[in-house]
Amino acid sequence: MFRWWLFPTLALFMIEGCQESAFPANSSTNYLSVIPTAARAASLPEYTPFPYGVASGDPLPDAVIIWTMLDSLAARTDSSIVWQLSRSPEFTPPLRSDTITVTAAHHYRLKEDVRGLQPGTAYYYRFGHRGKWSRTGRTRTAPAREFRGQVRLGVVSCNALEWGYFNAFEVMAQEPFDAIIHLGDYIYEYASGAYGDTTIGRLHYPRHEVVTARDYHQRYAQYRRDPQLQLAHANHPFICVWDDHEVANNSHTKGAENHNPELEGDYLTRMTAARAIYYDWMPVRERASGELYRSFEFGQTADLYMLDERLAARTAPAADFSLAALEDTTKHILGQRQLSWLSGELATATGHWQLIGNQVLFAKLDLSNILPQYAVNLDAWDGFRHEKSQLIDSLRKYRNPNTVFLTGDTHCSWYFEVEPSVDQAPPLAHEFGTPSVSSANYDEFIQGWDTLTVAKYRLYRDNPHLQFTNLSDHGFLVLDITPEKLSATFRFLKDIRKPDLREKSHKTFLLDYVHHHAR
Ligand SMILES: [Fe+2]
Incomplete structure (x- = not known):
């Protein structure tokens, strides 16, 4: 999770005797x-x-x-x-x-x-x-392998229950999708009041930070009792991956920013418990290898690779912004096994569009003039340059300019051209960062919109490959994909502090399929 709040400084009632009976056809009563x-x-x-x-x-x-x-x-x-x-x-x-x-x-x-x-x-x-x-x-079900028609996907991440109502999920529930991609932060581990707006009365249960298997189970139970989230699940298949808060903020395989071994015990025990509870609650296919990264095909229209950038092999991030630290070859975000798998998938892909379900920002983001103390987001791909350059090499090698990163984590909206070319050639890839369903972004932490305007101006000035950002609205992303075109629409909701399905605005980007030389 990126620290946007630093910007400004800049019953169950068990009915007795539930009788056993034959199932009444289509009945919803009898208790x-x-x-x-x-x-x-x-x-x-x-x-x-x-x-x-x-x-x-x-x-x-x-x-x-x-x-x-x-x-x-x-x-x-x-x-x-x-x-x-x-x-x-x-x-x-x-x-x-x-x-x-x-x-x-x-x-x-x-x-x-x-x-x-x-x-x-x-x-x-x-x-x-x-x-x-x-x-x-x-x-x-996913379309047949030979399918070349339209595919419609919802993309979503970061639904912190205390920050707001899950209005985005209810809106998505009512629309047609082939599937909804959830990029993580499906729950938040924090104690009630530690990260949220408790004034709206949505309080985390259990009240303390979740650490044990029992804690995580109770937290998922609370989230899954949410009627808006339930409706989205009931109406659409989800394709999910965890990010950090399914364990603890900025988690990796050896620890997390929000894990204190002296107070909270052994990290491996916590991570193992959180993983097991995730698999109990989420409609994800369980593999013998225990790995969560996996791929999907939507006919000839699109392939989707869901990466695990947290618990497969991620190491602790670089300790500082020195070149030696940023390019340290012992730092991993995917790990060699997952990188090799992804490279192999990209090498043999048959879909027109290659979608990469990605937790943290892939495109370079220069924050040095906004947050000098956080000039590089070490929790994102910028903090793992060795593996980032390896993936860029794979993308260059297989020359598919129709690669699109779909990214969560930041709670804000982004459209980047990834590694734009200086010679008018298509960029190496595109990246769309989806806004949070409810987790805090800029507007929860500042009152002055001048600050927001200045921040956006500096972001655009310092990152010329950044085509669009929205730092203050919540919602979701919709992809309408055909073999010829990919339309990405950011959908922003009016309010998250009360149940409200009205939308505030939207922004659409249209990409044309770029013919390229076969491998
Ligand atoms: Fe988040």
Whole structure:
């Protein structure tokens, strides 16, 4: 997480006796009948054994992950869940169905990799437990390999619950997408009030900073009870990767800025717990290697590489801004194994557009005239120059100027030309940084808009490859992609401090596909 605030200085009510019964077709009631009085019924939410909703993710042409988690109290008496998947929302009949026993070891989550599906197809799914159905989820498989049509992706990151409402997720839930890419900071680890606007009454639970497996589980449970986030998950498949706050601020494989071993114990224990809890909660495909980086294909239109820049191999960042420190060959952000994998993928890619799901800014960002003490963001690719130059070498070698980095982390919006050419040739790549859903950017920390204007002026002056930035709005990014064009639209919302789906503005950039010599 970059420190934008330095700029200015510049019940569960468990209904007794949940009767076992046959599942009523498409019914969403039958538990309310045991509530003793009408008044109580009116005042209490309807019980569901699936309080965290439903989710799907990692779509392939023939497969998709479906997910839910059973309420732990319900699981005490029966830990089996029925799942159904169908082409119709009426489930008449279900195309696929099974009963799965879920375990306390994985917090009673069901994560099923449903195979044998048709490409580019919408499916509906739901879960049942003791006569009660979950809400119905809708998902979509990736298009077939030969597909050359339009692909629509949402891109999002950084949804800190205390900073605001997840209005962006609710807006996204109502739009058509092939998938939503989440670039990380899906939860924040901080104690209540340590990083957020508690005046709006959205307080972190547990109140303390999350450190143990139990803590992380409770924090995810809180976030996943959010109705706006639930709606987005129910309506679209997600493709997710963690950034730093899924463990702790500015995390890597050996430690984190926000981890104090003397007070919080062994870092490896914390990181291992956070990783395991992430996999329990997120609809990501689990691989035997334990690695989260992976690739996706959207026909011939686009390929997507989701990188893991935090927990695969990242080392501590450079200690200072000296050239020796910045170019230290022992510093890693991806690690050689992941770099080799990415290089191999780029070498054999068949999609017109190469999308790189990237946590921290790849393009160079000169902050020396704005934040002399943070002239280089050591937490981003600028702090790992050895591996950055290796990836640039790969991009040059395979000469695909239709490479687009999709970046989270900063909470602000960016469009860079990456390594622009001086001879009118296309830039090496493009980079779009998505605004945060709610996490603080510039406007949460200053009152004077003059400061903002000056900062933007200096950013543009000192970074001529920077085509656009917005330091103060929240929202999401939409990509509309065909083999010929890629349209990237920043969508900014009016407000995050109350539930409000109104949009404030948008900004679109259109890239033409650049024909290039085959490798
Ligand atoms: Fe963030």
